[in-house]
Amino acid sequence: MATPMTPPRATLSARGLACLRGGRLVFRGLDLDLAGGEALTLRGPNGSGKSSLLRLLAGLLRPSEGQILWNGATIDADRDAHRARVAYLGMADALKPSFTVAENIAFHAAIRGAGEAAARQALTVVGLAPLADMPARRLSQGQRRRTALARLAASDATLWLLDEPTLALDDAAIAMLGRMLGVHLQTGGMAVVATHVDLPVASAGTIDFGAAR
Amino acid sequence: MQRFANPLRFKRLSGALLPWTSTATLALFAAGLWLALAASPRDYQQGETVRIMYVHVPAAWMAMFVYANLAIASAVALVWRHPLAEIAARAMAPVGACFTALCLVTGSLWGKPMWGTWWVWDARLTSVLLLFFLYLGYMALANAFEDEARGTRAASILALVGAVNLPVIKFSVDWWNTLHQPASVSRLDAPAIHPAMLTPLLVMALAFMAYFATVLLWRIEAALAERRVAARRMLTEAGPSSPALRR
Amino acid sequence: MTAIRAVLMRDLRLAWRSPQESLTVIGFFVLAALLFPFGVGPEPQLLARIASGVIWTMALLAALLSFERLFQFDHEDGTLDLILLAPAPLETTVLAKCLAHWLTTGVPLIAASPVAAIMLNLPTDGIPVLLAALLLGTPSLSLIGGIGAALTLGARRGGVLLPILVMPLYVPVIVFGVAAVEASLAGLTARPHLLLLAAILAGTIPVAAIAGAAALRQSAE
Numbered sequence: 001m002a003t004p005m006t007p008p009r010a011t012l013s014a015r016g017l018a019c020l021r022g023g024r025l026v027f028r029g030l031d032l033d034l035a036g037g038e039a040l041t042l043r044g045p046n047g048s049g050k051s052s053l054l055r056l057l058a059g060l061l062r063p064s065e066g067q068i069l070w071n072g073a074t075i076d077a078d079r080d081a082h083r084a085r086v087a088y089l090g091m092a093d094a095l096k097p098s099f100t101v102a103e104n105i106a107f108h109a110a111i112r113g114a115g116e117a118a119a120r121q122a123l124t125v126v127g128l129a130p131l132a133d134m135p136a137r138r139l140s141q142g143q144r145r146r147t148a149l150a151r152l153a154a155s156d157a158t159l160w161l162l163d164e165p166t167l168a169l170d171d172a173a174i175a176m177l178g179r180m181l182g183v184h185l186q187t188g189g190m191a192v193v194a195t196h197v198d199l200p201v202a203s204a205g206t207i208d209f210g211a212a213r
Numbered sequence: 214m215q216r217f218a219n220p221l222r223f224k225r226l227s228g229a230l231l232p233w234t235s236t237a238t239l240a241l242f243a244a245g246l247w248l249a250l251a252a253s254p255r256d257y258q259q260g261e262t263v264r265i266m267y268v269h270v271p272a273a274w275m276a277m278f279v280y281a282n283l284a285i286a287s288a289v290a291l292v293w294r295h296p297l298a299e300i301a302a303r304a305m306a307p308v309g310a311c312f313t314a315l316c317l318v319t320g321s322l323w324g325k326p327m328w329g330t331w332w333v334w335d336a337r338l339t340s341v342l343l344l345f346f347l348y349l350g351y352m353a354l355a356n357a358f359e360d361e362a363r364g365t366r367a368a369s370i371l372a373l374v375g376a377v378n379l380p381v382i383k384f385s386v387d388w389w390n391t392l393h394q395p396a397s398v399s400r401l402d403a404p405a406i407h408p409a410m411l412t413p414l415l416v417m418a419l420a421f422m423a424y425f426a427t428v429l430l431w432r433i434e435a436a437l438a439e440r441r442v443a444a445r446r447m448l449t450e451a452g453p454s455s456p457a458l459r460r
Numbered sequence: 461m462t463a464i465r466a467v468l469m470r471d472l473r474l475a476w477r478s479p480q481e482s483l484t485v486i487g488f489f490v491l492a493a494l495l496f497p498f499g500v501g502p503e504p505q506l507l508a509r510i511a512s513g514v515i516w517t518m519a520l521l522a523a524l525l526s527f528e529r530l531f532q533f534d535h536e537d538g539t540l541d542l543i544l545l546a547p548a549p550l551e552t553t554v555l556a557k558c559l560a561h562w563l564t565t566g567v568p569l570i571a572a573s574p575v576a577a578i579m580l581n582l583p584t585d586g587i588p589v590l591l592a593a594l595l596l597g598t599p600s601l602s603l604i605g606g607i608g609a610a611l612t613l614g615a616r617r618g619g620v621l622l623p624i625l626v627m628p629l630y631v632p633v634i635v636f637g638v639a640a641v642e643a644s645l646a647g648l649t650a651r652p653h654l655l656l657l658a659a660i661l662a663g664t665i666p667v668a669a670i671a672g673a674a675a676l677r678q679s680a681e
Contacts, residue, residue, distance in 0.1 A: 022360040025447050029455035040458070049456070060541060060680045084547045092538025096470075098477040110466035111546040111553075151542075205460040291674070343628040350625040357615035366678040367611045371625060374607060374671045378629050381660065385632035392639060 009036035010158055011071055012057070012190060018065035019052045026052050028065065032207065034192065036158070037185050039201055042194040044209025050194035051091065054161045057192060058088045087157035089165055093148040097137035101128055101147050104136055109154040122154035127176060141168035153180060160184060160191040174200055220297060220437060227430045234427040241420035248413035262326050263410070269319035271418040272312050273337070275425060276344055279309030283351070284376035287369035297433075299365045302372065303355055304432035308425060310348035316341050336390035340383050347375040463548035464556045471560030481526060485565045486572045489522035493576040504581045511582035512590060512641035516634050518576070519569050519594065523601045524626070526565050528619045530557060530609040531676065544680055554672035555665065558606040566598035589644040596657040597637040603668035604629045610675035632660055
């Protein structure tokens with residue numbers, strides 16, 4: 001995986017974030033700090049704001065209050081640069097049922113400017129090479145999730161934002177995700193992961209969304 | 214929090230303006246209606262029917278004036294995310310739609326005696342009809358989402374697209390109308406204006422303007438009060454969490 | 461550029477693999493146009509008189525059928541989030557989506573229009589101009605519909621809402637599209653009308669790109 005080292009270590013921080021969704025205040029006063037090589041775990045019941053925080057960090061949502069900083073500068077200053085450094089894995093797998101596994105991965109690699117080679121390599125990393133020509137509609141839930149994970153392997157983003165990445169994965173696939181995360185963190189990447197199960201890598205910290213309620 | 218902010222400055226401003234605008238509305242309508250219905254002469258061609266003009270023409274002016282304001286407020290709401298501009302845009306759209314509807318109805322009432330039919334595809338009336346659809350689209354879109362803020366933003370974009378397109382729409386309707394011009398009909402328009410008719414027309418236009426200002430201020434105040442209630446309920450009932458990072 | 465091509469090729473390939481979408485649009489267009497003789501009577505003069513107007517209105521209504529799904533699937537399966545996060549400018553991605561929509565619905569409509577024209581007794585002299593007008597006018601329909609589809613994404617009753625939003629914006633296209641055919645049938649030049657259609661298209665491209673991208677961005681919030 002070609003995650004570029006960013007010396008000195010990149011930092012992501014948030015100050016006093018508040019999130020307002022559909023007239024409901026999901027959370028407020030949220031601070032966080034994360035440096036290259038670290039992973040952060042988000043825990044809490046459904047609807048407590050884990051996904052919203054990931055979308056805020058990705059720049060898909062705008063905070064009602066507070067700021068998100070990359071290396072000390074607000075991400076609003078250069079949104080194009082922020083998009084280029086983020087790889088986002090949502091709850092949905094973003095697969096087209098009539099496309100094969102390889103076509104799905106190639107499309108997502110292409111819109112991020114990555115070439116065919118990166119897409120093919122990603123297919124091997126997630127162990128789906130034998131299924132490359134299978135239409136996505138015939139995949140099992142776990143295979144679908146692995147196809148989505150291949151997007152991460154194909155990207156060179158520094159910041160991985162993962163929403164329940166282990167959804168429908170079996171033990172072997174979770175171990176594979178652990179290896180992917182391990183390599184990513186070792187090469188200076190960072191990850192924020194919303195999850196119900198323990199991550200297969202060491203987590204630098206946890207934000208518990210259920211605690212204060 | 215900006216969204217929760219209690220816009221005291223606006224409250225003070227509207228508190229100071231409202232007595233004046235509401236009084237002006239009543240006085241101008243009293244004077245304007247008396248001038249229009251009693252004190253002005255009949256038209257030698259149109260007879261008493263000409264008096265419809267004193268409502269129709271100001272309504273048409275207001276329909277366009279309010280849409281221009283809607284587009285400006287929408288632009289401010291989109292670019293600066295100014296909460297007051299969002300509220301103002303939402304508040305003025307139904308008022309503008311009412312002026313547009315009034316213009317269409319009075320046009321139709323005028324058409325019956327003058328053209329012998331309730332509706333003629335006259336270029337001006339057709340343009341106003343399309344403007345009415347733009348208003349309807351704005352209001353439908355603004356209220357089509359669970360999240361009110363979503364609706365406001367989507368509708369603001371629509372208002373700007375509409376504003377960009379309005380000159381093209383107007384031009385195409387005029388073109389279409391000259392292609393299909395039926396035998397000469399008297400135009401639905403303020404006819405060559407005699408001073409005796411100009412005064413009531415202008416007084417009525419001012420009355421419409423004062424009415425718009427009054428109703429807009431009221432509607433914004435009501436929307437602000439509603440937002441304050443919602444914000445208070447949100448902060449007290451739910452007691453939102455402040456999740457903290459534990460290392 | 462790769463990103464834009466990827467979006468365009470993907471949409472074309474999706475349409476190719478499930479062609480029922482494009483077929484529904486053409487089927488609606490031809491059937492609706494053929495209902496007119498039953499409504500107004502089969503006199504050839506009358507049909508010839510209204511043919512160009514009927515073809516344009518039905519093409520417009522048929523196109524309206526297809527917009528709801530322009531961004532809907534990408535929105536539902538999560539692809540839209542990833543398109544929003546892609547480094548490519550969203551404005552050009554919107555144009556690529558609209559181009560794909562035109563190629564998969566506009567072009568088949570144009571191809572089917574001579575059939576409708578002949579059955580509605582449009583004089584054959586008018587058919588080349590009708591095709592030229594459709595060629596210049598239908599891309600604007602796709603672009604304006606794209607704005608509407610982006611604005612109504614995730615709305616309650618978005619399918620009913622969209623026609624209200626775009627109807628007034630379609631009026632110039634239909635006016636000049638019909639006027640071009642009528643001018644040529646009256647023995648006049650259709651050139652000014654065709655040029656106006658081209659001008660509308662040129663103006664609609666930036667408007668659709670900017671408004672469509674803004675609408676998509678706010679739809680994710």
